[in-house]
Amino acid sequence: DAGVIQSPRHEVTEMGQEVTLRCKPISGHNSLFWYRQTMMRGLELLIYFNNNVPIDDSGMPEDRFSAKMPNASFSTLKIQPSEPRDSAVYFCASGDRAGNTIYFGEGSWLTVV
Amino acid sequence: AQSVTQLDSHVSVSEGTPVLLRCNYSSSYSPSLFWYVQHPNKGLQLLLKYTSAATLVKGINGFEAEFKKSETSFHLTKPSAHMSDAAEYFCVVTHYSSASKIIFGSGTRLSIRP
Numbered sequence: 001d002a003g004v005i006q007s008p009r010h011e012v013t014e015m016g017q018e019v020t021l022r023c024k025p026i027s028g029h030n031s032l033f034w035y036r037q038t039m040m041r042g043l044e045l046l047i048y049f050n051n052n053v054p055i056d057d058s059g060m061p062e063d064r065f066s067a068k069m070p071n072a073s074f075s076t077l078k079i080q081p082s083e084p085r086d087s088a089v090y091f092c093a094s095g096d097r098a099g100n101t102i103y104f105g106e107g108s109w110l111t112v113v
Numbered sequence: 114a115q116s117v118t119q120l121d122s123h124v125s126v127s128e129g130t131p132v133l134l135r136c137n138y139s140s141s142y143s144p145s146l147f148w149y150v151q152h153p154n155k156g157l158q159l160l161l162k163y164t165s166a167a168t169l170v171k172g173i174n175g176f177e178a179e180f181k182k183s184e185t186s187f188h189l190t191k192p193s194a195h196m197s198d199a200a201e202y203f204c205v206v207t208h209y210s211s212a213s214k215i216i217f218g219s220g221t222r223l224s225i226r227p
Contacts, residue, residue: 043217091156101147102215104157
């Protein structure tokens with residue numbers, strides 16, 4: 001299996017621009033997670049999907065952030081407009097049907113200048 | 114409620130000596146416990162997991178962890194450290210009934226001295 005695939009791996013964008021991060025979970029997994037990692041706050045869960053439905057989005061920082069999962073093999077995390085404080089590594093992870101082991105992608109390194 | 118505490122933010126050992134990374138958990142249910150490793154500029158890789166089977170769990174790269182219910186611990190060990198083990202290690206607790214309640218420890222940075 002190819003594992004969780006994220007794109008882009010690195011993105012540098014200007015403040016105010018829209019950023020879209022993409023994720024392809026492991027085939028057959030029914031849960032998907034978006035995490036953000038920074039030096040100051042460590043790993044934070046942003047949103048969790050189960051069977052393509054958002055279950056817990058309490059970690060989404062504000063309305064500028066939105067996430068979608070139109071089908072079982074694709075999810076996006078969008079930031080509009082982006083701000084310098086959004087600079088972080090964004091990880092996508094997917095979980096197996098047993099529900100309790102998650103596998104991470106390599107991350108998307110976002111820098112907003 | 115569930116929580117996890119990694120007792121050391123930084124551990125430094127010499128190459129070839131044993132590694133011990135400590136993790137204590139709190140859980141209202143029978144927990145599932147995991148260790149993940151994150152090398153610099155990389156994603157988190159699953160090292161090993163405990164899900165109520167054998168209490169001594171063997172993982173990749175020679176690591177193992179022992180689930181001790183009486184001590185509410187899940188410490189990670191390796192008999193002999195290698196330079197390539199230098200990384201950040203995360204202890205994680207969850208329960209099968211609530212995949213969204215995956216609790217990460219704050220991480221332990223492992224440094225290896227030549």
